[in-house]
Amino acid sequence: MTVPVDVDPHLVFVRSGVTPHTPEGCEECLRTGSPWVHLRLCLTCGHVGCCDSSPNRHARHHAGLVGHPIVRSFEPGETWRWCYVDEAFA
Template sequence: MSECQHVADLPRPEPAPLSGTCLECEASGSHHVQLRLCLVCGYVGCCDSSPHRHASRHFRDTGHPVMRSHEPGERWRWCFADGSIV
């Protein structure tokens, strides 16, 4: 894993999750594969293996670049802007 400029700009401490699941998937009756947590605002969205890719859409809509896995026991982060694990 490497550091990127986007990681340096993240709020500390990281934001609390706004939900425990992808609320957009839940509202539409869809199922997520895995969850991602936005490290800028706390939004929780589904991963790109999920049908609707809400985490990626959140990045496109907001420009918030870094999310981390919101799965139990996982702490890895992904920078959408750089397209890499950070």
């Protein structure tokens, strides 16, 4: 089976009905008291991490550490997804 060029092959990691672990903010920043700018939700496991504009970039760190490549914005009114492997919208 071939995957169309415009479809991210990492979308197989996306699970439906993912529940955010910490809907109130970035999981690691909440533990350490660090600030964040925007939040991202891991669409594989529900980890909530801070974006690349935040000081600690926890969403990217999570993706690299555990191999969950696709996140979506966890900001109100935003539904876009990002693939950290391809550095592109998914």
